[in-house]
Amino acid sequence: MMSADPFMTMKKMKKSIHNENNQRRFSDEQIKSLEMRFKSETRLEPRKMVQLARELGLQPRQVAIWFQNKRARWKTKQLETEFNILRQNYNDLASQFESLKKENQGLVSELHILNEERQTKQDERRHCCDGQGVVTLGSTDHESEKEENRRSEPEEVRPEMEVYEKSRHDDDDGYNNNIKREYFVGFEEEADHLMNIVEPADSCLTSSDDWGGFKSNTNLLDQSSSNYPWWDFWS
DNA sequence: TGTAACATCCAGTTTACATCA
DNA sequence: TCTGATGTAAACTGGATGTTA
Numbered sequence A: 001m002m003s004a005d006p007f008m009t010m011k012k013m014k015k016s017i018h019n020e021n022n023q024r025r026f027s028d029e030q031i032k033s034l035e036m037r038f039k040s041e042t043r044l045e046p047r048k049m050v051q052l053a054r055e056l057g058l059q060p061r062q063v064a065i066w067f068q069n070k071r072a073r074w075k076t077k078q079l080e081t082e083f084n085i086l087r088q089n090y091n092d093l094a095s096q097f098e099s100l101k102k103e104n105q106g107l108v109s110e111l112h113i114l115n116e117e118r119q120t121k122q123d124e125r126r127h128c129c130d131g132q133g134v135v136t137l138g139s140t141d142h143e144s145e146k147e148e149n150r151r152s153e154p155e156e157v158r159p160e161m162e163v164y165e166k167s168r169h170d171d172d173d174g175y176n177n178n179i180k181r182e183y184f185v186g187f188e189e190e191a192d193h194l195m196n197i198v199e200p201a202d203s204c205l206t207s208s209d210d211w212g213g214f215k216s217n218t219n220l221l222d223q224s225s226s227n228y229p230w231w232d233f234w235s
Numbered sequence B: 001t002g003t004a005a006c007a008t009c010c011a012g013t014t015t016a017c018a019t020c021a
Numbered sequence C: 001t002c003t004g005a006t007g008t009a010a011a012c013t014g015g016a017t018g019t020t021a
Helices: A010-021 A028-040 A046-056 A060-131 A139-153 A159-171 A174-183 A187-206 A207-213 A218-227 A230-234
Strands: none
Touching: A028 A046, A028 A060, A046 A060
């Protein structure tokens, strides 16, 4: 393989290797055969490698190196493909999350408005009934009795008022706490868990600008690569 | 059982060449 | 036509790991 000339520099020796074959790059036919073989086997046994090299008029080492480089190139390409798929999945989830968040905000504000309206009506009713007895417009005796009982309850034990009052007094973090209180009554632990999953996406991950600084989730990729060898993608 | 020699793989690098502005 | 920048394929290098005597 190497020239025997002791005065030949490494560079010249390397160049002479190429000149011996009178070709720097493999021919289209050689590449085609190598590609076809790579599709069926990404690693060749030494015996098969020698045979293929003979068929193509190459050195076995050249075939070995070509397979090594091919595996490296293919792996890079595959990583790009996987990355694009993951990015697309992420973008879909992020937009889904955003629309759900908007819908949720709309429902919460609607609930606030309804509570305020109800409060106003109750205040009006109290005001007009002061000293005039109970007005039972549109309600049965039984219903008015229930209403009377509710009014006699202390405010803090009425659940719908609890939601509203807390929403008025919570700080910035109160938004998520309200959601938990309103929709996950009795399931606070599950709510905390869900919020922890969702909250990070609210900060950096929902912005596509942050993709440049995105540290790849090695678990995701590791998981995929540990379940099956990367070269199984051919199937 | 420990170990040296060897083979193979991979990641990273070098080299030579083609292409293009 | 010349030239420098850039991309790519072939080949090399060095470290890690597995096998064998």
